[in-house]
Amino acid sequence: MGAPSKNAQNGDLRRLILDTARHLLVQDGYSNLSMRRIASEIDYSATSIYLYFDNKDMLLHALIDEGMNQLFDALSTIAKQHQSAPIDRLEALCDGFISFGLDNPEYYEIMFQLRPERMERYPPEKYREARRNLDFFRMTLAEGASAGVFDVVDPRVCASSVWASLHGTVSLLLAERVDVRIDRADFIQAAIRQTLRSYTTSKTAYHP
Amino acid sequence: MGAPSKNAQNGDLRRLILDTARHLLVQDGYSNLSMRRIASEIDYSATSIYLYFDNKDMLLHALIDEGMNQLFDALSTIAKQHQSAPIDRLEALCDGFISFGLDNPEYYEIMFQLRPERMERYPPEKYREARRNLDFFRMTLAEGASAGVFDVVDPRVCASSVWASLHGTVSLLLAERVDVRIDRADFIQAAIRQTLRSYTTSKTAYHP
Amino acid sequence: MGAPSKNAQNGDLRRLILDTARHLLVQDGYSNLSMRRIASEIDYSATSIYLYFDNKDMLLHALIDEGMNQLFDALSTIAKQHQSAPIDRLEALCDGFISFGLDNPEYYEIMFQLRPERMERYPPEKYREARRNLDFFRMTLAEGASAGVFDVVDPRVCASSVWASLHGTVSLLLAERVDVRIDRADFIQAAIRQTLRSYTTSKTAYHP
Amino acid sequence: MGAPSKNAQNGDLRRLILDTARHLLVQDGYSNLSMRRIASEIDYSATSIYLYFDNKDMLLHALIDEGMNQLFDALSTIAKQHQSAPIDRLEALCDGFISFGLDNPEYYEIMFQLRPERMERYPPEKYREARRNLDFFRMTLAEGASAGVFDVVDPRVCASSVWASLHGTVSLLLAERVDVRIDRADFIQAAIRQTLRSYTTSKTAYHP
DNA sequence: AATGAATGAGTCTTCATTCAT
DNA sequence: CATGAATGAAGACTCATTCAT
Numbered sequence: 081m082g083a084p085s086k087n088a089q090n091g092d093l094r095r096l097i098l099d100t101a102r103h104l105l106v107q108d109g110y111s112n113l114s115m116r117r118i119a120s121e122i123d124y125s126a127t128s129i130y131l132y133f134d135n136k137d138m139l140l141h142a143l144i145d146e147g148m149n150q151l152f153d154a155l156s157t158i159a160k161q162h163q164s165a166p167i168d169r170l171e172a173l174c175d176g177f178i179s180f181g182l183d184n185p186e187y188y189e190i191m192f193q194l195r196p197e198r199m200e201r202y203p204p205e206k207y208r209e210a211r212r213n214l215d216f217f218r219m220t221l222a223e224g225a226s227a228g229v230f231d232v233v234d235p236r237v238c239a240s241s242v243w244a245s246l247h248g249t250v251s252l253l254l255a256e257r258v259d260v261r262i263d264r265a266d267f268i269q270a271a272i273r274q275t276l277r278s279y280t281t282s283k284t285a286y287h288p
Numbered sequence: 289m290g291a292p293s294k295n296a297q298n299g300d301l302r303r304l305i306l307d308t309a310r311h312l313l314v315q316d317g318y319s320n321l322s323m324r325r326i327a328s329e330i331d332y333s334a335t336s337i338y339l340y341f342d343n344k345d346m347l348l349h350a351l352i353d354e355g356m357n358q359l360f361d362a363l364s365t366i367a368k369q370h371q372s373a374p375i376d377r378l379e380a381l382c383d384g385f386i387s388f389g390l391d392n393p394e395y396y397e398i399m400f401q402l403r404p405e406r407m408e409r410y411p412p413e414k415y416r417e418a419r420r421n422l423d424f425f426r427m428t429l430a431e432g433a434s435a436g437v438f439d440v441v442d443p444r445v446c447a448s449s450v451w452a453s454l455h456g457t458v459s460l461l462l463a464e465r466v467d468v469r470i471d472r473a474d475f476i477q478a479a480i481r482q483t484l485r486s487y488t489t490s491k492t493a494y495h496p
Numbered sequence: 497m498g499a500p501s502k503n504a505q506n507g508d509l510r511r512l513i514l515d516t517a518r519h520l521l522v523q524d525g526y527s528n529l530s531m532r533r534i535a536s537e538i539d540y541s542a543t544s545i546y547l548y549f550d551n552k553d554m555l556l557h558a559l560i561d562e563g564m565n566q567l568f569d570a571l572s573t574i575a576k577q578h579q580s581a582p583i584d585r586l587e588a589l590c591d592g593f594i595s596f597g598l599d600n601p602e603y604y605e606i607m608f609q610l611r612p613e614r615m616e617r618y619p620p621e622k623y624r625e626a627r628r629n630l631d632f633f634r635m636t637l638a639e640g641a642s643a644g645v646f647d648v649v650d651p652r653v654c655a656s657s658v659w660a661s662l663h664g665t666v667s668l669l670l671a672e673r674v675d676v677r678i679d680r681a682d683f684i685q686a687a688i689r690q691t692l693r694s695y696t697t698s699k700t701a702y703h704p
Numbered sequence: 705m706g707a708p709s710k711n712a713q714n715g716d717l718r719r720l721i722l723d724t725a726r727h728l729l730v731q732d733g734y735s736n737l738s739m740r741r742i743a744s745e746i747d748y749s750a751t752s753i754y755l756y757f758d759n760k761d762m763l764l765h766a767l768i769d770e771g772m773n774q775l776f777d778a779l780s781t782i783a784k785q786h787q788s789a790p791i792d793r794l795e796a797l798c799d800g801f802i803s804f805g806l807d808n809p810e811y812y813e814i815m816f817q818l819r820p821e822r823m824e825r826y827p828p829e830k831y832r833e834a835r836r837n838l839d840f841f842r843m844t845l846a847e848g849a850s851a852g853v854f855d856v857v858d859p860r861v862c863a864s865s866v867w868a869s870l871h872g873t874v875s876l877l878l879a880e881r882v883d884v885r886i887d888r889a890d891f892i893q894a895a896i897r898q899t900l901r902s903y904t905t906s907k908t909a910y911h912p
Numbered sequence: 913a914a915t916g917a918a919t920g921a922g923t924c925t926t927c928a929t930t931c932a933t
Numbered sequence: 934c935a936t937g938a939a940t941g942a943a944g945a946c947t948c949a950t951t952c953a954t
Contacts (some may be wrong), residue, residue: 093934111319114927125936126928136928193401195317195463211467234478237470240460241478248456252448257400259419262445270442270449278482301917322944333919335947344945509913527735531949541915542949552949609817611733611879627883650894653886656876657894664872668864673816675835678861686858686865694898717938739924749940751926760924 094132096122101143106186110194115139140190147187148213151180155216166224167280173216174246174272181250188254192247217242221279231281238279245275302340304330306354309347314394318402323347348398349414355395356418359388363424374432375488381424382454382480389458396462400455425450429487439489446487453483510548512538517559522602526610531555556606563603564629567596571632582640583696589632590662590688597666604670608663633658637695646695654695661691718756720746722770725763730810734818739763764814765830771811772834778804779840790848791904797840798870798896805874812878816871841866845903855905862903869899 100121105113115136119126133139158176162169181188218239224230232238249271252258258267308329313321323344327334341347366384370377389396399418426447432438440446457479460466466475516537521529531552535542549555574592578585597604634655640646648654665687668674674683724745729737739760743750757763782800786793805812815834842863848854856862873895876882882891 115929116927127930127936128934130929131934192463192465214467234474236467237474237478238482240466240470240475241457241482244456244460244479245453245482246456247460248452248454249449251401251459252452252455255401258448259422259444262448266442266445267448270445271452274446274449274453274483274486277486323946324943334945335919336917338946339917530947532947543915543951544913546950547913608879608881609875630883650890652883653890653894654898656882656886656891657873657898660872660876660895661869661898662872663876664868664870665865667817667875668868668871671817674864675838675860678864682858682861683864686861687868690862690865690869690902691898694901738922740922750924751940752938754925755938 093122093124093128097129097132097139098142098146101139102146102186105143105189110189140194143187144190147184147191150184150187151177151191151213154180155213159216159220166220166227167229167276170217170220170224170230170242170279171272171276173220174242174275175268177243177246178250178268178272181246182253185254188250193251214239214243224279229281230279232279242275245271301330301332301336305337305340305347306351310351310394313351313397318397348402349411351395352398352414352418355392355399356421358392358395359385359399359421362388363421367424367428374428374435375437375484378425378428378432378450378487379480379484381428382450382483383476385451385454386458386476386480389454390461393462396458401459422447422451432487437489438487440487450483453479509538509540509544513545513548513555514558514562517555518562518602521559521605526605556610559603560606563600563607566600566603567593567607567629570596571629575632575636582636582643583645583692586633586636586640586646586658586695587688587692589636590658590691591684593659593662594666594684594688597662598669601670604666609667630655630659640695645697647697648695658691661687717746717748717752721753721756721763722767726767726810729767729813734813764818765827767811768814768830768834771808771815772837774808774811775801775804775815775837779837783840783844790844790851791853791900794841794844794848794866794903795896795900797844798866798899799892801867801870802874802892802895805870806877809878812874817875838863838867848903853905854903856903866899869895 097118100118101113104117104121108117115129116126119129129139133142154176155173158172159169162172181192218235221230221232221238221242222235225232225235249268253264253267258264305326308326309321312325312329316325323334323337327337337347341350362384363381366380367377370380389400426443429438429440429446429450430443433440433443457476461472461475466472513534516534517529520533520537524533531545532542535545545555549558570592571589574588575585578588597608634651637646637648637654637658638651641648641651665684669680669683674680721742724742725737728741728745732741739750739753743753753763757766778800779797782796783793786796805816842859845854845856845862845866846859849856849859873892877888877891882888
């Protein structure tokens with residue numbers, strides 16, 4: 081946590097590389113992330129990075145994995161904290177997803193905005209595994225449907241729809257494409273409310 | 289001599305460059321789009337491109353402008369065809385936006401998925417002008433609110449929310465991030481329905 | 497005289513090109529002087545320049561010729577104005593040379609600071625012809641020697657020595673290599689005085 | 705493999721680059737000196753140069769620094785060898801400066817004939833530091849003035865004047881601009897004599 | 913008299929990667 | 934475990950020049 085430090089203990093070089101890569105990613109953007117830059121930032125030779133990662137793609141994949149795990153942990157914690165009411169849980173999950181994206185733009189970029197077709201060496205099963213984050217939404221929707229509080233036919237499809245909304249919201253915010261006259265918090269709230277209202281069985285069921 | 293593209297009518301080189309750039313953009317991604325590659329694809333020297341565009345950014349801006357205009361035309365036509373009922377018009381606009389994105393992934397990518405911070409030379413007023421596409425949604429929502437068929441407090445914020453949903457939907461589809469077990473048409477329909485249900489005043493108002 | 501104007505009459509394009517080239521030369525330096533830049537400055541096509549000059553070198557040579565002639569005119573006028581006293585004339589010539597250099601840095605650069613070996617296509621006889629500017633100094637020194645006011649053995653050699661001094665003075669000033677704590681006028685005066693004192697037969701002969 | 709230069713001792717590549725750059729500089733001129741050319745001359749890839757120099761400017765600065773130091777050493781040795789008589793010492797310094805210029809045209813060119821405005825990245829303090837070579841002249845003139853053998857009001861200004869003369873002399877010789885009918889040694893001797901005669905208190909004080 | 917179209921060679925520089933040590 | 938040396942390929946861009954019209 082925090083800026084990468086050169087005081088890392090022996091053997092922590094792998095860790096140091098990952099942290100620095102993430103750091104540089106958010107600082108200079110994906111297309112400016114280079115092996116040599118990472119190396120010079122940590123005062124190691126570029127060659128050293130290859131001791132821990134086969135190539136640049138592998139390094140990125142490791143970052144993606146980390147990001148996926150962090151998101152999983154975040155959503156997992158939220159799910160535990162809102163076990164009772166599916167509606168509340170769904171709202172909290174939406175909020176958690178958006179917060180994660182805005183708080184970790186560097187992860188978000190490589191996790192969701194890199195086109196897999198252009199990440200040739202990233203194994204497809206990784207993406208599938210990564211999809212488990214979606215399950216939090218799917219399961220919550222399914223549970224709410226059973227309980228009669230959600231009007232949901234196919235939870236899998238709905239979960240993807242919710243995800244699309246959230247992803248669109250985060251993307252526009254990160255890309256600074258949202259009308260500057262709109263308050264950021266208002267926009268986020270509106271996005272979440274829009275999502276929830278779509279699925280609650282009665283308008284009165286959701287009064288944020 | 290050689291490539292068929294070189295037989296294009298004289299003076300059409302500018303057009304050919306734009307089309308090829310668009311083509312390569314969707315094929316190999318933004319960071320792999322280079323002047324050299326465009327040139328070699330059309331069997332012209334890289335220098336020739338500079339006869340028609342001051343630099344790479346100008347070429348991209350021309351593409352963005354074209355895309356924005358095409359989207360504007362598409363939405364404009366739709367708005368005219370659905371002047372009477374705001375609900376129908378909103379649905380058609382949503383559908384039109386998604387269709388545009390899926391049909392023109394190359395335009396969509398540069399229009400909405402390039403981070404402005406990394407397109408330094410794109411004049412900000414362009415982004416502002418581009419925003420007029422959002423006005424179709426805002427005006428429709430405002431009109432529906434006046435007519436009592438939409439439950440909308442701030443049309444500007446809602447329009448952006450709608451846009452976020454649509455953008456997320458298109459993005460996930462283009463990036464092939466949607467669960468393969470979900471039917472594409474179903475997913476799109478679900479996304480639109482989700483959006484419309486959020487704003488219609490009564491559940492009965494929207495029965496697709 | 498003054499900045500080149502696009503209002504040049506028909507047929508004056510050659511003149512316009514030369515003026516613009518000179519203008520750009522002093523503004524951006526020799527290594528930034530390009531045919532295309534000249535052309536765009538005068539709103540003509542680059543090709544048009546080739547109607548008047550075989551190539552870039554020929555254009556430069558024309559400029560050098562012009563510069564040489566202007567310097568000749570300047571020194572000629574000075575010589576006429578100081579026909580009587582060789583000492584005064586020599587001083588005025590020195591002053592005139594330095595002034596020319598400082599007032600026309602663009603000419604000076606191509607006239608005296610371009611290495612002929614690197615101006616392959618410049619005919620050597622041009623340089624020889626250009627040397628007639630030196631004759632003003634040689635003749636003045638010879639005349640003063642005859643009159644007993646100059647202690648000069650070989651006027652040709654001395655003229656070159658004088659020229660070296662003046663050239664060094666102008667060069668250092670143009671290159672901004674002179675200690676900033678030294679007043680410009682003082683430096684020039686010192687340079688001229690040093691030159692004159694070397695050749696006057698008695699110290700008392702020169703009291704500026 | 706191939707060129708003999710490639711057989712240079714390991715680690716000597718930096719040295720080889722500097723020497724080659726110097727060589728090409730005097731051979732083809734500053735504006736024709738490119739990283740590529742240097743590289744191809746020594747049969748290394750252009751990339752390799754960047755292992756030893758951050759960029760082209762840094763390479764040139766290294767050359768300038770070397771030249772300045774070599775000149776300093778030369779003048780320093782001369783000053784030590786002529787500690788007693790300021791007149792002799794001044795003459796020897798003049799001779800030393802000219803010799804350095806003629807013997808090291810490549811250093812001379814970058815040290816004194818590059819316009820600083822076009823060497824943007826050369827730190828100004830370097831120029832200031834470089835000026836210490838001028839101090840040999842200034843101190844000698846000051847010392848001679850104290851001893852009554854030099855007629856010098858402001859040693860700083862006079863030193864610059866002397867420098868201008870010497871610089872002009874070297875420049876004209878290197879540029880092969882001196883009348884071919886003049887013997888090279890005669891020209892140099894005349895230039896030095898002219899300089900010395902200007903400052904010696906009595907004509908009789910200097911009989912070379 | 914003037915130009916539009918086109919280009920090959922060249923500019924500096926960055927990159928991911930390999931290999932021997 | 935770590936590195937220094939090295940490179941081929943590529944990046945955007947500029948240049949002087951030619952040729953057909």
